[in-house]
Amino acid sequence: MxxxxxxxxxxxxxxxxxxxxxxxxxxxxxxxxxxxxxxxxxxxxxxxxxxxxxxxxxxxxxxxxxxxxxxxxxxxxxxxxxxxxxxxxxxxxxxxxxxxxxxxxxxxxxxxxxxxxxxxxxxxxxxxxxxxxxxxxxxxxxxxxxxxxxxxxxxxxxxxxxxxxxxxxxxxxxxxxxxxxxxxxxxxxxxxxxxxxxxxxxEISDLAVEDLVFFERALKSKIISDQKILVYLGEVPSSDILVIVSEFFLKIHNISWSIAAGKVQDRLIVVARSDGYRKNAGKTLQRCFGSMGPAGGHASMARAEVPLEALRTRLHRKRLTRTCIESFLKKNLL
Ligand SMILES: [Mn+2]
Incomplete structure (x- = not known):
């Protein structure tokens, strides 16, 4: 019927x-x-x-x-x-x-x-x-x-x-x-x-108390340059927290480009949010990470998933330390 x-x-x-x-x-x-x-x-x-x-x-x-x-x-x-x-x-x-x-x-x-x-x-x-x-x-x-x-x-x-x-x-x-x-x-x-x-x-209930530890990390380790902000959160349970943190920083009125990255299992996940005016988030992530793994999105929101193995090869390193991931992100995205 x-x-x-x-x-x-x-x-x-x-x-x-x-x-x-x-x-x-x-x-x-x-x-x-x-x-x-x-x-x-x-x-x-x-x-x-x-x-x-x-x-x-x-x-x-x-x-x-x-x-x-x-x-x-x-x-x-x-x-x-x-x-x-x-x-x-x-x-x-x-x-x-x-x-x-x-x-x-x-x-x-x-x-x-x-x-x-x-x-x-x-x-x-x-x-x-x-x-x-x-x-x-x-x-x-x-x-x-x-x-x-x-x-x-x-x-x-x-x-x-x-x-x-x-x-x-x-x-x-x-x-x-x-x-x-x-x-x-x-x-x-x-x-x-x-x-x-x-x-x-x-509508606003998207956090648990346990997630606040990632905000603490984000507030301590944020790197601000011009109208851009970058945080590397190390290991995170899922990419959800990266989305929440990157959207949170875009609330700052004169920040136009916000990136939160973290390790989820054997991948580096990069989440970008932008006002879509100065920078195209999708194109930028595609350019930086497209050769290593899936990367892309829209002008205002984008995401890249880089296998850590591919990142090790790219950086010629056996071990990926926090400093080396952070400086790689900084060099490419800020
Ligand atoms: Mn439906």
């Missing part, structure tokens, strides 16, 4: 609901990013009192602090998939994804699939056993679910509205990419219903 061939929103809602019976136990399976979380929670709300139960199962642990804050502050009910007795459910739903995206998704036979990613070249066989509502032109699945809520005349709670709006904002990167009129229309509909203080706490 292909949802888009249905005449209008009422038809689509009616067909969606016709896939469920009052005694159904429904399992919604998601890869937990904000858009998937908002969409799954909205669908659980739509099915409330229409089915016996709805459980939202996540296929992996949530790692990003923003998403952990979102789940905690909005109290989104979730269960890890491995703790779910899959056999006790009678209906299976996938939102914000398609079966071919992930082997875990592929192991289910879904009754309903609601998504906004591109369809695979081999379109899934449209049959009457599965309801497909895939709209690749939409910026977010949260937009599709907001439309269903409106059609069903369900006013979302403040927490649900906040989750959906955050889903739309993250997937469209604040309407900087892949946005269409429907996304903006749903944003405007949700906006007055949102808890804005909770939303801004979710």
């Amino acid at each position: 292909d949802a888009l061939s249905l005449r209008n929103r009422n038809d689509r809602l009616r067909t969606l609901l016709s896939f469920f019976r009052p005694d159904d136990n429904v399992l919604i399976v998601i890869d937990p990013d904000p858009d998937a979380l908002g969409s799954a929670w909205a669908l659980k709300r739509i099915l409330w009192r229409r089915v016996a139960s709805t459980v939202i199962a996540i296929i992996r642990p949530v790692k990003r602090w923003n998403n952990i804050s979102m789940i905690r502050l909005l109290r989104i009910p979730l269960t890890p998939l491995e703790n779910v007795p899959v056999g006790s459910f009678s209906k299976f739903v996938l939102v914000d994804g398609q079966p071919h995206h992930n082997p875990v998704f592929g192991s289910f036979r879904f009754d309903v699939v609601i998504d906004h990613h591109p369809l695979p070249p081999e379109k899934p066989a449209s049959d009457n056993d599965t309801f497909y509502d895939v709209r690749p032109q939409y910026g977010a699945t949260s937009t599709i679910l907001t439309e269903y809520l409106k059609t069903a005349k369900i006013t979302p709670s403040r927490s649900l509205a906040t989750a959906l709006l955050y889903g739309i904002k993250t997937d469209t990167r604040n309407f900087e990419r892949h946005t269409r009129e429907e996304d903006i229309r749903c944003f405007l509909y949700l906006y007055p219903k949102v808890n804005h203080s909770v939303l801004s706490k979710i």
